[in-house]
Amino acid sequence: MNSSKHSSRKFFILLTLILAGEVIFFLPFVIPRIFRPTLLQVYNITNFELGTYFSLHGVVAMFAYFFGGPLADRFSARLLIALALWLTSFGGFLLVFFPYRIALTCVYAYWGLTTILMLWAAMIKATREWGGSDAQGKAFGYLEGGRGFSAAMVGTIALLVFGNIFSSVAIGDKQTQRVDSYQVVLIVTSFVTFFVGILVWSVLPEGNRENKIQSRLTWKTIFKLIKLPSIWLQAIIIVCAYVGYKITDDYSLYANQVLGYDEIKSAAFGSFALWLRPIFALLSGFLADKFKSSQVIVCYFLTIATCSLLVYAGQINQSNFAIIFVLGINLMGIYGIRGIYFSIMNITGIPINDTGSAVGLMSFIGFTPEIFMSPLMGYILDSHPGIEGHQIVFLVLSLFACFGLVASVALHRLALRFELKI
Numbered sequence: 001m002n003s004s005k006h007s008s009r010k011f012f013i014l015l016t017l018i019l020a021g022e023v024i025f026f027l028p029f030v031i032p033r034i035f036r037p038t039l040l041q042v043y044n045i046t047n048f049e050l051g052t053y054f055s056l057h058g059v060v061a062m063f064a065y066f067f068g069g070p071l072a073d074r075f076s077a078r079l080l081i082a083l084a085l086w087l088t089s090f091g092g093f094l095l096v097f098f099p100y101r102i103a104l105t106c107v108y109a110y111w112g113l114t115t116i117l118m119l120w121a122a123m124i125k126a127t128r129e130w131g132g133s134d135a136q137g138k139a140f141g142y143l144e145g146g147r148g149f150s151a152a153m154v155g156t157i158a159l160l161v162f163g164n165i166f167s168s169v170a171i172g173d174k175q176t177q178r179v180d181s182y183q184v185v186l187i188v189t190s191f192v193t194f195f196v197g198i199l200v201w202s203v204l205p206e207g208n209r210e211n212k213i214q215s216r217l218t219w220k221t222i223f224k225l226i227k228l229p230s231i232w233l234q235a236i237i238i239v240c241a242y243v244g245y246k247i248t249d250d251y252s253l254y255a256n257q258v259l260g261y262d263e264i265k266s267a268a269f270g271s272f273a274l275w276l277r278p279i280f281a282l283l284s285g286f287l288a289d290k291f292k293s294s295q296v297i298v299c300y301f302l303t304i305a306t307c308s309l310l311v312y313a314g315q316i317n318q319s320n321f322a323i324i325f326v327l328g329i330n331l332m333g334i335y336g337i338r339g340i341y342f343s344i345m346n347i348t349g350i351p352i353n354d355t356g357s358a359v360g361l362m363s364f365i366g367f368t369p370e371i372f373m374s375p376l377m378g379y380i381l382d383s384h385p386g387i388e389g390h391q392i393v394f395l396v397l398s399l400f401a402c403f404g405l406v407a408s409v410a411l412h413r414l415a416l417r418f419e420l421k422i
Contacts, residue, residue: 141285
């Protein structure tokens with residue numbers, strides 16, 4: 001009975017981490033990814049301008065990643081994650097009442113702090129502790145897969161709400177109704193974010209007071225971690241993988257501008273891409289425990305590089321089915337790597353007590369695409385209208401995938417050497 005209660009408790013802790021880890025990004029990223037063509041019209045902005053807002057979030061997040069690591073080694077995940085969700089939901093409500101460009105600028109900078117400083121390292125550390133020594137792949141696969149399922153579910157619901165409201169009005173009222181419909185989506189998403197914060201406070205354990213004692217050694221630990229080659233290699237892998245993840249922002253716009261879909265159908269295409277995320281992340285988690293995380297990541301980078309080059313070369317543009325198939329296989333690599341790149345810590349010997357600081361360091365470097373990728377993609381799409389711009393975007397992805405392939409091969413060899421030592 002006690003064992004059953006423990007298993008149920010453990011399940012609900014992971015489920016809560018999954019919900020928190022994805023819901024907090026609904027407002028800044030998931031909703032704009034699904035409704036990108038609509039968002040551009042609501043705020044009357046270009047792809048490049050939207051990219052600068054994402055970049056502003058990334059600049060703030062860079063420092064938040066670094067300082068959030070030691071914070072996660074000091075305070076409980078319960079306190080940090082709940083607070084992060086409540087503060088993030090407040091930003092969504094602000095945009096409802098102030099739907100202006102200046103508000104968008106301020107809120108994205110604010111979200112850079114609330115979504116990362118208190119949540120990211122705390123979530124990764126809690127997940128690593130949940131997985132123990134023999135189920136790291138599954139733990140992070142469940143986390144990413146569950147986050148993907150949450151994003152797909154909310155994205156689909158938001159799409160249905162938006163589509164029903166938007167399609168029910170006369171043509172002359174479209175712009176006004178577009179704004180109103182988008183604001184309804186923001187309100188619903190903000191409430192969901194707030195209530196998940198309450199769930200986190202209710203379910204996650206309070207934490208251990210020993211964390212405060214351990215945190216006194218954190219800054220010394222950071223300098224120790226900086227000297228590890230595995231930290232740098234894993235950071236490079238995250239950079240290259242995250243470039244791929246940022247390019248999924250282009251999927252709905254690709255459907256709109258290249259495949260010729262309207263706003264509703266292109267949003268549905270973006271939502272369909274989200275449904276592939278949990279499938280591929282969970283698959284990767286099981287593969288990572290059966291083989292090695294580093295080995296699986298090597299295969300995924302090879303997949304991304306190949307598929308992206310096919311899109312860039314334009315050899316598949318004659319058939320929508322061929323394009324969608326290749327884009328889907330590309331997502332397998334992108335979402336697959338995201339599901340397991342933090343599970344590599346166990347096979348390279350990073351102590352679990354140093355997880356927060358290690359995640360802070362790797363994320364500080366690894367998520368730099370948050371700063372440069374969205375403006376770069378926006379500039380490419382605006383300066384090369386139509387299919388040409390999208391092909392160049394996928395060329396950029398293929399180049400980063402090649403760099404990631406080299407880094408993952410090097411990390412795999414490092415992991416084999418570490419395994420021989422123990």
